[in-house]
Amino acid sequence: MTYSLRVFVFLFITVCVSSTCGHALGTKPPIDILSAGWQFYDNPTTLDAPGTIFRIDSNKKKFTVHIYNLPIITGDEVYAERTESVKTKSGIFAKFIGLKNIPDIGFGTGSNKSIAFSIKDVKREVTTDQAVNNILKDLRSKIEYKTDNRYYIIRETKSATQIKFIVNNDILADFGGEKSFTKYISGRVDLKYEKKGDLILNQELPKRMRVLYLVDEILIQPSLSGKPPEATLVPVNDVLVWTD
Numbered sequence: 345m346t347y348s349l350r351v352f353v354f355l356f357i358t359v360c361v362s363s364t365c366g367h368a369l370g371t372k373p374p375i376d377i378l379s380a381g382w383q384f385y386d387n388p389t390t391l392d393a394p395g396t397i398f399r400i401d402s403n404k405k406k407f408t409v410h411i412y413n414l415p416i417i418t419g420d421e422v423y424a425e426r427t428e429s430v431k432t433k434s435g436i437f438a439k440f441i442g443l444k445n446i447p448d449i450g451f452g453t454g455s456n457k458s459i460a461f462s463i464k465d466v467k468r469e470v471t472t473d474q475a476v477n478n479i480l481k482d483l484r485s486k487i488e489y490k491t492d493n494r495y496y497i498i499r500e501t502k503s504a505t506q507i508k509f510i511v512n513n514d515i516l517a518d519f520g521g522e523k524s525f526t527k528y529i530s531g532r533v534d535l536k537y538e539k540k541g542d543l544i545l546n547q548e549l550p551k552r553m554r555v556l557y558l559v560d561e562i563l564i565q566p567s568l569s570g571k572p573p574e575a576t577l578v579p580v581n582d583v584l585v586w587t588d
Contacts, residue, residue, distance in 0.1 A: 375460050378430045380581040381499075381558050386439050388553035394471045394501060395479075397562070399493040406586040409495065410486050414475045421466040421502075427510070429460045430556070431583055434518035437509075440555075441535060441547055443528050449518055456583055457515050463504035463555060470500050480562070480575040489564050496580070500558040507555055509545040516543065559584065 385392065392398075395414035400406050434457055435449045476497065487495075511525070519525040522543055529535045529545070536546045549555075560577040 375427045375429045377458075378428055378556075379558075380431075381560065381579055382430050382556055383559060383580075383584055384430065384432050384436055384440050384556060385554060386436065387442070388440070388549050388555050390551075390553055392498060392501075392554065392557065394469050394498050394557075396498045397483075397487070397495060398498075399490070399495045400584070400586050401490070402492045404585065404587045410483075412479045414471050414479070417470045417472070419468055419470075421468055427460050427462045429458050431456045432459055433457060433583055433585065434515055436583070436585070437515065438519075441509075441529070441545070442532070446519060446528065454518060457518075459512075459515060460510040462508045463502065464506035464508075465504055465552070467503045467552070468500065469503070476560075476577070480577070483562070483575045484564070495562040495564070496559045496584070497562055497577070498557045498559055501554045502556040503552050503554045505549055505552050507547050507549070509547070511537075511543040511545050513542075 392408075393411075394416050395412035397409040397412070398406055399409050433454050435446075435454060437457075437459060438444075438446050438449055476499065489495075513522075516522050516525050519528065525543070526537060529537065534548045534550075536548075538544050538546075559580050561580050563576050563578055565574050565576060
């Protein structure tokens, strides 16, 4: 799915949720699955805006490569209630909510998990294909390309002031069960939980912060005509992982 098509699908879904084609009055709202490429930041942040290029090396270390000041379209996502789902890993979820040194949970280890969530006061930052294509033309003059690294560019972000997770049993099992998980978060003033079938975890952020980003991979392809290598974008279909 191209980036432009992903933006169109998002806009269509947003209109539907806020109109009569949304869920029926009084029913539980459906869970919208975010398209592949959406990732949780490793922690809520005010950094890593759209236009940020980073690389992950062969040892799974992450480095910021360059930050382009792209034109960014910022807008509010307004809807009464919306629950979304994204693929992640339990270790990424643990780090995002500030849990460290959990036995048997590494940041990028384990299988992919689907986690449902809703975020409050959502703002979305969006770049355009034209803006990104323009920077790809001079990308090779800005970076020292390493052939054993993989390069990515952040295309969109979502920021919020609060996020509510639906922590299902599949994820809780990686923490040793519900009892162990609630023990890990006990005493945290920014984390509150309640039991409503699944465990509902509310995380209050100290201010508006970026919580999700949409990323494309940058492929550097050698030219057969002797010209400088060309950079192209491809969608990311898996969870990005790296080590601290």
